[in-house]
Amino acid sequence: MSDTTSTPALSLRGIDKAYGAVQALSEVNFTIYPREVVAIVGDNAAGKSTLAKIIAGVITPDAGIIESEGIPVTIPTPASAHALGIATVFQELALCDNLDVVSNLFLGRELRRGRYMDEAAMEEIARKILRDLTSRIPSVRTLLSSLSGGQRQSVAIARTLLGNPRIVVLDEPTASLSVSQTAEVLTHIERMRDLGHAVVLISHNMSDVRAVADRIEVLRHGRNNGSFPGYSTSYEEIIAAITGAADFSTQTR
Template structure:
């Protein structure tokens, strides 16, 4: 068990974001500690992507404060976020199908010696990184196009770790994956936690959330609607917070089942 530090790596305090007349986020708070996985959940339109993009520097915030390791900071562009040690893996992965795994891992941050790309060093480091993360792929020299969905996802996550980040944001990393590939990605998320990284996991899949998250932060209509400890909270409570109703289709079904069981 990784010791969770008292000061969060990242904290949002009263963050708001508008796009024209649309208020996308209102007074949102969020804390993520080193060695902790926080799942960010909510219905479509709840503000999850906007929140992630404010942390990643794509959409600077309008109000509120972002704290990094206890200090208030400005994140106005992706470069700022990367500079602090924030790595984001978006759903589209942005991998180059025709390039091999090594080239994808180091795309834009190639290792050079005397101005020449050092393929040997990059290959050695790629192998080392993949093996410390227990990522199994046939070879680091095969094109991305020949990998499975799960393998692509873990390569995209591994690429985010090249710059030694302190916080990794994963946007729906298991959305398009089968059972075994999902397990592969969730194993990797657990290894990120063991390495002491802070992880924000955006997911629609409650089974995945229950499997790897320590806490669940619920957004509803751009506002906080509860932060829950995974071990002590039922799935029903989390779903009620997501749908914003104590009485909704999910809880009614649950109640009917309880009644029927009596």
């Protein structure tokens, strides 16, 4: 479970972002603690992806304060996010079908022993990460083209964990997956929390969110509209916040 008595792993306050005349985010607040899964939910155009991209360093907010472990920071690029211990898995997994699992995990950051790649070391690390996630991938030498959608998500998540990030952002990780594949990915999310990572989950699926989230943050029209405990909040209450049937804007952490 999360340690909400500690310093937040990441805190965003008063975040604004506009695209021309469209105000995507307006005075949005968001906080996540170590060992916590926080879901960001909302209808289409609520601002979920914009907020995730700000955390990932893909876009820069127009206004607001960002703090990493209590220290003010800026995240102007994905490299800056990586340096702060933030890793992101977007919906487009950017994996290579013609490569095996190990090659996908270490693509662009291969381990070497002298002039040659250290295949044994990479295999060992790949197996450990997948084992920690309780992944069902049969072999780290399996070609990606032969894996299911859930197993591909396993590879994408495992690749982010190579750098031992403090925070992992998952953008719709269960979209288009079967029931069994979805269950596998949700297990990975719980395992990441158990391993000490903070997890930001962007999702439309309320069943998935309520299954794993410690806290649920609702965005509506680019603004906060409620902060709810994941395990005790009713489905109806969350939907009311998402649709605007109820105003929970003062209930934000």
